[in-house]
Amino acid sequence: MNIDEILFKVRMNKYGDNYQTHYxxxxxxxxxxxxxxxxxxxxxxxxxxxxxxxxxxxxxxVQFGVYLGAKLGVxxxxxxxxxLIISILGIILCVVWYRLLRSYNQLNMIKFKVIHHIxxxxxxxxxxxxxxxxxxxxxxxxxxxxxxxxxxxxWIFFVLNLAVFLKVGVSYL
Numbered sequence: 532m533n534i535d536e537i538l539f540k541v542r543m544n545k546y547g548d549n550y551q552t553h554y555x556x557x558x559x560x561x562x563x564x565x566x567x568x569x570x571x572x573x574x575x576x577x578x579x580x581x582x583x584x585x586x587x588x589x590x591x592x593v594q595f596g597v598y599l600g601a602k603l604g605v606x607x608x609x610x611x612x613x614x615l616i617i618s619i620l621g622i623i624l625c626v627v628w629y630r631l632l633r634s635y636n637q638l639n640m641i642k643f644k645v646i647h648h649i650x651x652x653x654x655x656x657x658x659x660x661x662x663x664x665x666x667x668x669x670x671x672x673x674x675x676x677x678x679x680x681x682x683x684x685x686w687i688f689f690v691l692n693l694a695v696f697l698k699v700g701v702s703y704l
Contacts, residue, residue: 534648558649565642572635576681579628583688586621590614590695614699621692628685636678 543550593613643658650656665674 534645538645538648539652554649554652558646558653561642561646561649565639565646568635568638568642572632572639575628575631575635576684579624579631579685582624583621583628583685586617586624587688587691590617611699611702614695618692618696618699622689622696625685625689625692629682629689632678632682632685636682 546553593610643662646658647656647662650659662668666672668674668676
């Protein structure tokens with residue numbers, strides 16, 4: 532079954548007089564739902580960015596404490612364990628963050644595929660036109676899809692956490 536067959540279960544001639552009005556209202560609602568997905572993705576980004584920034588800040592704060600302790604002649608054997616645990620937590624969070632972003636991207640792609648099908652039956656197709664004007668995401672001089680940029684951020688934090696993990700892990704050898 533193709534998308535049109537699933538999307539248009541009842542044709543205009545069978546639906547009745549309110550078909551166009553209801554069609555437009557459903558379209559507006561669906562656009563709003565697509566916008567909410569983008570908003571949830573933004574909130575997820577903010578959450579994971581805040582958590583990862585806090586992890587890096589805590590690691591820096593602890594490192595500063597270790598530096599001061601070493602200057603005062605105080606050593607802490609638990610510091611390496613702390614670094615390992617925090618860096619593993621950071622790595623896990625980065626992987627989850629990346630997977631969540633990919634999931635939101637896939638969901639948005641699906642929603643916009645449906646929106647494009649709905650627009651085939653409207654007098655204008657602004658999302659189709661916008662996508663075409665943006666080079667369909669293939670010409671980065673015109674438009675680079677946000678997902679291609681935002682999915683790099685978890686990997687930056689992943690590398691930072693991995694570097695901490697490897698630095699501390701080597702000290703155990």
